[in-house]
Amino acid sequence: MTLQDSPFLRACRRLPVDHTPVWFMRQAGRSLPEYRRVRADVPMLEACARPDMIVEITMQPVRRYGVDAAIYFSDIVVPLKAIGLDLDIKPGVGPVVDDPIRDAEGVKRLRDLEPGDVSYVTEAVGELVGELGDRPLIGFAGGPFTLASYLIEGGPSKNHEHTKALMYGAPDLWADLMRRLSAITLEFLKVQISAGASAVQLFDSWVGALSAEDYRESVLPHTSWIFEELSRYDVPRIHFGVGTGELLSLLSEAGADVVGVDWRVPLDKAAQRVQPATALQGNLDPATLFAPWEAVAERTRDVLTRARAAEGHVFNLGHGVLPATDPDVLTRLTEFVHQETARS
Ligand code: CP3
DSSP, rough: GGGGGGGHHHHHTTTTSSOOOOTTTTTTSSTOOOHHHHHHTTTTTHHHHHHHHHHHHHHHHHHHHOOOOOOOOOOTTHHHHHTTTOOOEEEEEEESSSSOOOOOOOOTTTTOOOOGGGHHHHHHHHHHHHHHHHEEEEEEEEEEEHHHHHHHSSSOOOSSSHHHHHHHHHHHHHHHHHHHHHHHHHHHHHHHHTTTOOOOEEGGGGGGGGGHHHHHTTTTHHHHHHHHHTTSSOOOOOEOOOSSSGGHHHHHHTOOOOOETTTOHHHHHHHSSOOOEEEEEEEOOOOGGGGGGGHHHHHHHHHHHHHSSSEEEEEEEEEEEOOOOOOOHHHHHHHHHHHHHHOO
């Protein structure tokens, strides 16, 4: 098999596969004891800047689960840190920003990302591609709304009230912020693609907080620009957000090859909401993995059955692996999906 013939890349391109490919959002991380061991004395953002740690942590779930793709170990705020913003990732909390961005002065602090700011990404991706062989590496970045929310709120937010206040109250400043964040995200993805990543996922995780009209007006033009720019490269583009039932058609309109669906929308319904010639990724509820195996198997079969309505399917959870998940269940789930979908 060659990399381009891998089930993951073929499914993204809506080509026939000999089994449905599997990977898990947040497959690298706290649910793995080997991850906790290597991270024990190393703060998250330091780990994200060290090629040796990046390579080891990216490979851990590949070795353990036998997933069909690796996802580059990093975080959505890494490029923001790399341009000099004062932010950190607090364990159990997420990204926190000391001096949130809420005015024109703040927005001006967002300069362009230069490839040299993230040379460790180039180095780590290069090593990973060598180690992974015919298994694809997924590069990723945060979507502009989700990044803006962390920067404006100063940390995780339930209601995104400061973010929406800026979006509704200062549309020109908002557009400037979106343009700068989109340029940073695009550059971060380009660095990963140039170094050998063979697909990319844009995580605009929190866009589900927006109405379809607000999304169309205030986010879609920027995301469309990112996907348009990425179309010059021969890499499948995946677009994902949480709670996006009402937004799926717009998420798809933004131009992705694959739309990631959370667990709230069955894949057969999702297939009707996306553009023609779009593959789907998802969407087992990550909480299912805490139920007895019979329930996991039954719900997984349901996802696989509904996925037949899609033009191409990449099996995943509907959001990231929860930290307390038993890794053995993920190993079993990977094997189960491979067996259930095996075509000779
Ligand atoms: O998927 C993977 O395995 C690749 C690694 C990855 C991380 N973050 C590592 C991480 C990816 C793809 C991300 C993306 C990310 N980061 C998103 C989008 C995906 C999603 O979940 O919607 C978001 C919103 C963030 C912001 C962020 N960073 C959060 C919410 C957290 C968790 C806070 C917590 O500790 O509960 C982080 C920290 C983070 N990113 C960890 C990891 C492994 C945990 C850090 C630790 O081990 O202390």
